Amino acid sequence: MSTLIAIIYDKADTAEKALTELGQMQKMQLIQLEDAAVVVKNEKGKVKVTQTLEKAVTGQSAVWGGFWGLLIGLLFLAPIFWGLFGALMGALFSKGADLGIDNQFIKDVGDGLDPGESALFVLVIEATADKVLPEMAKFGGTVYQTSLSKEDEQTLKQALEHDQISDAAMESLDEDLK
Secondary structure (H helix, E strand, O other): OOEEEEEEEOOOOHHHHHHHHHHHHHHOOOEEEEEEEEEEEOOOOOEEEEEHHHHHHHHHHHHHHHHHHHHHHHHOOOHHHHHHHHHHHHHHHHHOOOOOOOHHHHHHHHHHOOOOOEEEEEEEEEEOHHHHHHHHHOOOOEEEEEOOOHHHHHHHHHHHHOOOOOHHHHHHHHHHHO
């Protein structure tokens, strides 16, 4: 079961930097993410949402749609038309899919941000907490919502507020995330 964590940052670019760091840690197999999203509210109050899972699915659907369209087009002697048509339809159908983190929840949090703030949403499948939390603590932030237990949520909040976390708290969180 995945754990949802939403963190609010004071600066617009901090959530993207934190997500980049999580991506690096995922490459090192310290954390496994199911989905992630970044919301930035600029100084004019405009909200921009960037989702990782839905963007990947849209591209993948367009490729498969293009492939099947091209294949059908070969039968009807119009491969370019049907290939483009299939790619367009695949992309359009996947745009409507709400995968991973609930889009309405992301939008609601984004609307509640103050101008110049950002938020990071992650669905964590598994994490090595004693390695991940100290790296994420560098970015600070405030935990907005999580599906962690109250004890683990407090440990996460402490990690974001302080540079050092007690070893006992880290071991406890590491066991719960596995």
